[in-house]
Amino acid sequence: SQTIHQWPATLVQPVGSPLSLECTVEGTSNPNLYWYRQAAGRGLQLLFYSIGIDQISSEVPQNLSASRPQDRQFILSSKKLLLSDSGFYLCAWSGLNTEAFFGQGTRLTVV
Amino acid sequence: AQKVTQAQTEISVVEKEDVTLDCVYETRDTTYYLFWYKQPPSGELVFLIRRNSFDEQNEISGRYSWNFQKSTSSFNFTITASQVVDSAVYFCALSENYGQNFVFGPGTRLSVLP
Numbered sequence: 372s373q374t375i376h377q378w379p380a381t382l383v384q385p386v387g388s389p390l391s392l393e394c395t396v397e398g399t400s401n402p403n404l405y406w407y408r409q410a411a412g413r414g415l416q417l418l419f420y421s422i423g424i425d426q427i428s429s430e431v432p433q434n435l436s437a438s439r440p441q442d443r444q445f446i447l448s449s450k451k452l453l454l455s456d457s458g459f460y461l462c463a464w465s466g467l468n469t470e471a472f473f474g475q476g477t478r479l480t481v482v
Numbered sequence: 483a484q485k486v487t488q489a490q491t492e493i494s495v496v497e498k499e500d501v502t503l504d505c506v507y508e509t510r511d512t513t514y515y516l517f518w519y520k521q522p523p524s525g526e527l528v529f530l531i532r533r534n535s536f537d538e539q540n541e542i543s544g545r546y547s548w549n550f551q552k553s554t555s556s557f558n559f560t561i562t563a564s565q566v567v568d569s570a571v572y573f574c575a576l577s578e579n580y581g582q583n584f585v586f587g588p589g590t591r592l593s594v595l596p
Contacts, residue, residue: 405584407586413588413589414573414586414587414588414589415573415586415589417583417584417585417586420583459525461527463527463584465577465584468515468534469532470515470517470529470532471517471529471575471577471584472529473519473526473527474526475524475525475526476525476526478525
C-alpha cells in the first residue's frame with residue numbers, strides 16, 4: 372500500500388534562517404506531488420505541484436522553492452525565512468484520476 | 483479558472499442533530515473531480531469521498547451522505563445524527579486535469595456539542 376512521510380512534525384526557526392521540509396512517498400511510482408500551506412484558521416493554499424522529476428509548477432510567488440530530486444521525494448525550501456512563512460505545511464500525492472493523500476503535516480513557527 | 487466556495491465558515495450543532503455542509507464549485511472543464519476531506523484537530527487531512535463529473539448519483543456511507551448536482555454546481559455533504567467526534571474542519575475540493583491540480587474551499591468548521 373502507498374504511504375506518505377513528511378518530517379519534521381514541528382519546527383521553530385528564527386527569521387532569516389533556511390528551511391528544508393522533506394516528503395517521501397512509498398508504494399507508487401510517478402506520483403503527482405504537492406505542497407500546501409495552511410495559515411492558522413484558514414484554508415489550504417497550493418504552493419507547488421509536480422508531475423515529474425524536475426517538473427515543478429509554482430502557484431504563488433513567495434519566499435519558498437520546491438525541488439523533486441527523485442521520483443518520490445519532494446522538498447520545500449527557503450534560503451531566508453520570514454515571519455509570514457509560519458503555518459502548517461502539508462505534502463500530498465495523487466495518482467491519475469485519484470484523490471490526494473496527505474502527510475501528517477509540519478507546523479512551522481518562525482520567531 | 484477553478485474555484486470552490488464553502489459559504490459556511492462555522493457551524494455548531496448539538497449531538498444527534500443532522501447537519502449539511504455546502505459546497506459550490508466553478509470550473510470550465512467538462513471532466514473534473516470533487517472531494518470532501520475532514521481535518522480533525524490533529525491536522526492531518528482525511529479523505530472522505532471522490533466524485534467524478536459524470537456520476538451524479540448521490541452516495542451514502544453510514545451517517546454520511548453526499549448530494550452532487552451539476553445544475554447548481556453543488557456538492558453538499560450531510561452528516562446524520564451528528565456525534566462529538568464529527569467535530570472538525572471539512573474541506574471541499576475540486577480537481578481538473580486528471581488530478582494534477584487540487585483546489586480547496588476555505589473549509590467549514592463544524593462543532594458538535596454534547
